[in-house]
Amino acid sequence: MNFAQRRQDLLEKLPAGSVALIHSGEEQIRNRDVEYPFRAxxxxIYLTGFTEPDSVLVLVRTEVLADTDYEQPHHQAWLFCRPKDPEQETWQGKRLGVxxxxxxxxxxxxxxxxxxxEIAPQFLTHAKQVYFSFGHLAEWSGRMADWLSELKTQVRKGVxxxxxxxDLDTVLHEQRLFKSxxxxxxxxxxxxISVAxxxxxxxxxRPGAYEYQIQSAIEHEFRLAGSPRVAFNTIAAAGENACILHYTENQTQLQDGDLILLDAGAEWQGYAGDISHTYPINGRFxxxxxxxxxxxxxxxxxxxxxxxxxxxxxxxxxxSAEVITIGLIELEILHGELDELLEKEAFKRFFMHGTGHWLGLDVHDVGRYKINGEWRSFEPGMVVTVEPGLYIPKGLKDIETQWQGIGIRIEDxxxxxxxxxxxxTQGAxxxxxxVEEIEQWMQTNRI
Incomplete structure (x- = not known):
């Protein structure tokens, strides 16, 4: 990855006299002196490829400087990071160092x-505008107030x-939306890796196994392939659990005759895979x-x-909503005229989420879905998930029992x-x- 070019591209989008600040994040305590695994x-990551905590990237686009030979706006990238510390590195691992x-x-x-x-007020001197993520406003607001207050005491010196x-997000996240x-x-x-x-x-x-064992199998394969972590918490939802969209308890025993819905993806070099797959536990629908x-x-x-x-x-x-509505009418789960049901979004009772989302360094990746209030158009380089679903929980008095307790999602x-x-997700x-492929595969490939 050409991280320097990414930084250059970002600075070209900012006005001259801009300073941008990007924080890697800090380690968070899970309980007492145990930290959550850190991910920058x-x-x-997008702008540096660097993954250590407690680091800040500063990007500077200055105007023509009177005391230099620069004839064009000058771009610089500076980093604040943890210094080398032999004692800390003995306990917590190597650091890149200053x-x-x-x-x-x-x-x-x-x-x-x-x-x-100490140094921040120096690079803010003569800057016209400062960019940082408003998503991290609480993190930056106190420090920014202190830095700007210090600069204000020097205005009579020409500062x-x-x-x-x-908000840096409006510029940087649009850049991230288009993949190189x-x-x-x-x-x-x-x-x-996610498919594997x-x-x-x-x-x-198989019947009698537990959801957590299926989760273990999928995540074991991710790690065997070199994936350092899952892209999001694995969903292994058997039977009616599949009607809970973000089910992650994964403790239930698999029952003969039920379906299992898996929603899981591997992370590779920071980027997420995201697949949902639904199939019968006993191999037959x-x-x-x-x-x-x-x-x-x-x-x-x-x-x-x-x-x-x-x-x-x-x-x-x-x-997807039109196809599902037509199908639910044919199965007599929905009743009425197609146009009216679509207008009322009657399908939302059983298909209550969107059909997809952007995908990239984040599983729900950044980038606007609308521009000036209008849905944006697809453009080359965008990556999106496509994941319609149907969820019919038990206990619905107006729905035939045969349809109840079934949750299905298919995502690529x-x-x-x-x-x-x-x-x-359809490569080698x-x-x-x-249905035929799944049943055949389950009959011939299960352990």
Whole structure:
């Protein structure tokens, strides 16, 4: 990844006289003296590739400086990071350190993070505007107030003070939305590792096993492939648990005759895979399960077909919602005229979430879905998940019992290309998706 070019591209989008601040994040205590596993902030990773905590990247775009030979705005990247500390490194692991950071990370200069408050007013001197993520406003507001107050005491010496504080997200997150060829290749690998994990889970699935054992199989495969962590908490939801959208307890025993819904993805070089897969625990769909599964699969295919450059983002949800509504009418789960049911969004009782989301360094990746109040159009380089579902919990008095207790979601990761789309989760490795493929696979490949 060319992190220096990313920084350069970002600075070119900012006005001259801008300073941008990006924090890697801090380690968080889980209980007493045990920390949660640390993962650096995605914006920080995107611009540096550096993953240590307690680091701050400072990007500076100055105007022509009177005491230099620069004829164009001058761009600089500075880093504040943890200094080398042999005692701390003995306990907690190696640090890059201040001295090695410029060469290793291709930045202009580095200082100890302990010096940030002392040096910050210097790089804010003569800056016109400061950019940082308003999502981290609480983190920056106190420090920024102190720095600006210090600068205000020096105005009679000719020091100027920034007059504008701006949200960096509006610029940086738009940049992150469009994936480079290098990012796309990494995301293909994240998708393939995720597929391998789902196949391992299918092999381990049988009546009497527990959801956590299926979770273990999928995450074990991720780690075998070199993935350092899951992209999000794994959902292994058997039976009616699949009707809970973000179910993560994963403690229930798998019952003969039920379906299991898996929603899991591997992280690879910071980028997320995200796949949902639903299949029968005993290897055979019942007739009601088959009808609902085929309906969701048909809805997903319609939604994927809508992922085309120039098409509005919401078209894929409209496509999947229409297919599902038609199917629910045919199955006599919904009653009424199609147009009226679509207008009332009657499908939301059983399909209550959107059909997808952006995917990248975050599983729910950054980037606006609307521009000036209008759904934006797909453009090459965007990556989106496509994941319609149906969820019919038990206990609904107006729904036939045969449909109850069934939750189904089918999800793939889709890249928008110049001429259409590419399904990243259908590479050399791919999941069986049709009823026939799944049943055949389960009969021949389970452990």
């Amino acid at each position: 902030d995605s914006d920080f 001295e090695d950071a410029p060469a290793q990370l291709n930045i202009d200069q580095a200082w100890s993070i302990d010096d940030l408050d 100027t003070v920034p007059t504008s504080l701006n 060829p290098q990012e796309i290749e990494v995301m293909r690998q994240a998708a393939q 994990g789902h196949l391992a889970a299918m092999r381990a699935t 019942s007739e009601p399960q088959k009808h609902l599964y085929n309906l969701v699969l048909k809805a997903q295919q319609a939604a994927i077909n809508a992922v085309q450059p120039g098409q509005p983002y919401n078209l894929m949800h409209q496509a 990761d889709v890249l928008v290309t110049e001429n259409g789309h590419e399904i990243l 490795l791919r999941l069986p998706r049709t």
